[in-house]
Amino acid sequence: MTQEPPGPSAARLLVVDDEAVQRLIVARAAGTLGIAADGAATLAEAVERVQAVAYDVVVLDLGLRDHDGIELLRSLREAGSDAVLVFVSGFDERVRQAAARLAAALGLRVAGTLGKPLLVDRLLALLRALPERTGAKRAEEAPDIDPALLAAAIENDEIICLFQPKVTLQDRRLVGMEVLTRWRSPALGLVRPDRFIPLAERSGLIDRLTDRIMAQSLELFRPWRQQRPELTLAINLSPISLTDLTLPERVSTVLADSGVPPSALVLEVTEGAVMADYVAAADIMTRLRIRGVKLSIDDFGTGHSSLLSLLRLPFSELKIDQSFVRTCLHDPEAPKIIRAVVSLARELGLQLVAEGVETEPVAELLTRLGCAIGQGYLFAPPLSHAGLVERLRATVWAEAVR
Ligand code: G
Ligand code: G
Ligand code: MN
Numbered sequence: 001m002t003q004e005p006p007g008p009s010a011a012r013l014l015v016v017d018d019e020a021v022q023r024l025i026v027a028r029a030a031g032t033l034g035i036a037a038d039g040a041a042t043l044a045e046a047v048e049r050v051q052a053v054a055y056d057v058v059v060l061d062l063g064l065r066d067h068d069g070i071e072l073l074r075s076l077r078e079a080g081s082d083a084v085l086v087f088v089s090g091f092d093e094r095v096r097q098a099a100a101r102l103a104a105a106l107g108l109r110v111a112g113t114l115g116k117p118l119l120v121d122r123l124l125a126l127l128r129a130l131p132e133r134t135g136a137k138r139a140e141e142a143p144d145i146d147p148a149l150l151a152a153a154i155e156n157d158e159i160i161c162l163f164q165p166k167v168t169l170q171d172r173r174l175v176g177m178e179v180l181t182r183w184r185s186p187a188l189g190l191v192r193p194d195r196f197i198p199l200a201e202r203s204g205l206i207d208r209l210t211d212r213i214m215a216q217s218l219e220l221f222r223p224w225r226q227q228r229p230e231l232t233l234a235i236n237l238s239p240i241s242l243t244d245l246t247l248p249e250r251v252s253t254v255l256a257d258s259g260v261p262p263s264a265l266v267l268e269v270t271e272g273a274v275m276a277d278y279v280a281a282a283d284i285m286t287r288l289r290i291r292g293v294k295l296s297i298d299d300f301g302t303g304h305s306s307l308l309s310l311l312r313l314p315f316s317e318l319k320i321d322q323s324f325v326r327t328c329l330h331d332p333e334a335p336k337i338i339r340a341v342v343s344l345a346r347e348l349g350l351q352l353v354a355e356g357v358e359t360e361p362v363a364e365l366l367t368r369l370g371c372a373i374g375q376g377y378l379f380a381p382p383l384s385h386a387g388l389v390e391r392l393r394a395t396v397w398a399e400a401v402r
Contacts, residue, residue, distance in 0.1 A: 011033075011034075011035040011036070011056040011057065011130070012035070012036050012037075012038070012053060012054070012055050012056055012057075012377075013026075013027075013030045013035050013036065013037045013038070013055060013056065013057040013058070013059065013127075014037070014038050014039075014040060014046065014049055014050065014053070014055045014057070014058045014059070014083070015027060015030075015037055015038070015039050015040070015058075015059040016039075016040045016043075016046040016058065016059065016060045016061055016064070016069065016072060017039070017041070017059070017061040017064075017088065018041050018042065018061065018064050019061075020039075020041070022061065022088070022118060023039035023041070025118055025120065026059050026118070026123065027039060029120050029123050029124055029127070030057075030127060032124070033124065033127055033128065035056075035057070035127065036358055036359070036377070038053070038055075038377065038381075042064065042067075043064055043067040043069070043071055043072060046058075046060075046072050046075070047072065047075045048383065048384060048387050049381060050072070050075055050076055050079050050081055050083070051075070051079050051162075051182065051190055051384075052162060052180075052381040052382040052383065053377065053381045054081065054082075054083075054192075055081065055083040056083055056084065056130070057083055057084050057085075057086065057111070057127065057130060058072075058076065058081075058083045058084075058085050058086070059085075059086045059088060059123075060072060060085060060086070060087055060088065061088050061089065062087055062088070062089035062091060062095070062096070062099055063089055063090060063091065069087075069089075069099075070099060070102065073085075073102065073103050073106050073108060074106070076106075076108055077106050077107060077108060077189065078189035078190050079189065079190045080189060080190060080191070080192065081108075082109070083108075083109075084109045084110070084111045084130055084131060085100075085103055085108055085109065085110045085111065086110075086111050086112060086113070086114060086123070086126055086127075087099050087100060087103075087110070087112075087113040087114065088113070088114045088115075088116060088118060089113070089114075089115070089116065090115070090116040093113075093115075096113035096115075097113070099113070100113055109131060111126045111127075111129070111130055111131070112126045114126070144199075145188065145191070145195070145196065145199055147199060147202075147203035147205065149185070149187065149188075150183075150196055150199055150200060150203070150205055150209075151203075151205055151208075153183055153185060154205060154208055154209050154212055157212075157216070158183055158184050158185055158186075159181055159182075159183050159184075159209065159212060159213065159216075160181065160182050160183075160184050160216075160384070161179045161180075161181055161213060161216050161217040161220065161385070162179070162180045162181070162182060162382035162383060162384055162387075163177040163178070163179060163180075163217075163220075163382065163383055163384075163385065163388045164177060164178045164180055164375055164380060164381065164382040164383070165177050165375065165379050165380045165383075165388070165391075166178065166232075166234070166353055166373055166374070166375045167373065167374060167375070167379050168372060168373055168374075169354075169357075169363050169366055169367045169371065169372060169373065169374045170367055170372070172379070174228075174231065174392070175230065175231065175232065175373060176231050176232035176233060176234060176266070177221075177231075177232075177233060177234065177388070178234040178235075178236070178268070178375065178382075179213060179217040179233065179234065179235045179236070180193065180236075180382040181193050181197075181213055183196050197209075197238060200238075201238055201239075201240050206238050206240050206241065207241070207244065207250070210235075210237065210238065210241055211250060211254060213235060214235055214251070214254045214258075215254050215257065215258065217233060217235060218233065218254065218255070218258035218260045218265070219258055220385050221233045221260060221264075222258060222259055222260050225260055225264050229264075231264065232264050232265070232266050232294065233260070233264060233265055233266065234265075234266040234267075234268050234296060235265070235266070235267055235268065236268045236298065237267050237268065237269050237273070238273075239269075239270065239272065239273030239276055242269060242273045242274065242276070242277070242280065242281045242284055242285070243276070243277050243280045243281070243284075244284070245280065245283065245284060247284050247288070248284060248287040248288050248291055251265070251267070251288060251291070251293060252291055255293075261292070262291050262292030262293045263292050263293075263294065265293050265294065266293075266294040266295070266296050266316070266317060267288065267293060267294070267295055267296065268296040268297075268298040268319070269281075269285075269295065269296070269297065269298060270297075270298045270299050270302075270303065271297060271299065271300065271302070271303025271304075271305040271310060272303045272305070274297075274305065274310060274313060275303065275305045275306075275309070275310075278309060281313070282313055285313055285314055285315075286313075286314055289314040289316075294316040294317060295313070295314060295315045295316055295317070296315065296316065296317035296318070296319055296353075297310065297315050297317070297318045297319060298319050299319065299321045299322075299355075300318050300319055300320050300321055300341065301320060301321045301323070301324055301337065301341070302321045302323065311344075311348060315350055316350060316351060317350055317351040317352070317353060318341065318344075318345050318350045318351070318352050318353070319352075319353045319354075319355050319375075320338060320341050320352065320353070320354050320355065320371070321355060321356075322355045322356025322376075323356075324337050324338055324341075325338075325354045325355060325356045325357060325362060325366070325376070326356050326358060326362070328362060328365055328366070328369075329361055329362060329365060335365065335369055338354075338366070338369045338371065339369050339370070342369055342370040342371055343370075346370075351372075351373065352371055352372065352373065353373045353374065353375055354366050354371050354373070354374045354375070354376075355374075355375050355376065356375075356376045356377075357374040357375065357376030357377075357378045357379065358376050358377045358378050359378060360378065362378070363378060
């Protein structure tokens with residue numbers, strides 16, 4: 001039997017423990033089951049992580065040095081997480097059971113509890129028997145949100161910007177970051193973009209929302225850019241925006257207000273968005289390019305667009321979709337596709353970015369295939385502004401920005 005490929009549905013685990021050895025033991029055990037593990041040593045780190053990443057499993061030490069671990073349960077619920085919990089603790093069985101009941105009362109699922117020292121066999125047994133995740137349907141099942149609530153949220157700055165680094169695969173230099181938004185709602189908790197972006201599109205709020213996201217992220221970005229003029233900021237555009245002929249004007253206005261030069265801004269658009277109304281998209285994109293803004297094809301390889309029509313547009317960057325990147329070690333077709341995309345990008349003078357880089361072996365293979373830039377959990381999940389500053393201080397790419 002060959003190893004299971006870590007397909008798009010590969011499980012992700014977060015281990016929250018202040019002892020590095022414990023984190024390592026859990027990560028190793030998870031690895032043997034093909035589960036990718038992240039670690040967090042403090043509650044703050046764990047909260048940051050669960051807000052950015054949809055974990056399948058959270059292994060939680062109830063006796064963190066600074067906090068009691070229970071506080072994370074609330075954050076998980078607020079983040080709309082459907083992760084299954086495994087509690088670890090040196091406390092007696094009754095404390096662990098009480099924690100498990102509390103989690104259940106908060107609507108979180110608990111796979112089981114483990115004592116300390118941790119028995120790897122018991123952990124493996126729990127991980128093997130994990131219940132199916134429920135998250136895939138969450139966005140559809142969730143009750144409709146009142147557009148008035150979203151409209152107010154946009155005005156009240158409840159929409160926050162997270163930043164995910166793009167780095168050079170070989171020497172791990174920071175070259176830019178992508179903005180990924182979240183809605184921090186006092187009424188609803190943390191709402192993910194796949195829930196509120198479509199709502200904004202349906203209810204005529206998308207222009208206002210996009211303008212706010214651009215203004216807010218550019219303002220946070222400006223000081224970084226001043227120190228490192230080669231950094232770029234990438235913002236995702238809704239397909240609707242690519243039918244709005246006033247977009248280039250709006251982008252210029254936001255840029256002028258922010259003091260960031262147009263060449264530092266990358267707008268990411270998906271293939272489908274371009275093909276929906278090709279003439280309007282070509283018009284808008286050409287005018288954006290004339291103004292100096294860069295354009296990126298997002299999720300490349302997932303649409304059903306005409307390659308020729310797509311590549312005639314004035315793109316500056318191409319982001320190869322996660323589905324090829326994550327399978328490239330196991331699926332013999334994936335490296336061939338990546339190699340072809342590398343040469344296509346080279347011929348057309350497009351910067352190529354690999355999305356969803358989760359492991360070192362994948363980063364190595366991508367480098368060998370000729371891909372220079374990557375983005376993914378291996379380097380960092382989407383981070384808050386403070387989180388990114390903190391990470392920059394602690395990482396090799398520290399020289400990038402201080
Ligand atoms: O980070 P996350 O997994 O939650 O992102 C989910 C999807 O939401 C991605 O496809 C991403 O492109 C999209 N998204 C995130 N932020 C924005 C945004 O500011 N505008 C638009 N239009 N899409 C966004
Ligand atoms: O659709 P778009 O490419 O704009 O959005 C990128 C999405 O991928 C975001 O939802 C982001 O949170 C997620 N993401 C970023 N890095 C990784 C990764 O390494 N693995 C996985 N599974 N998702 C990632
Ligand atoms: Mn994107």
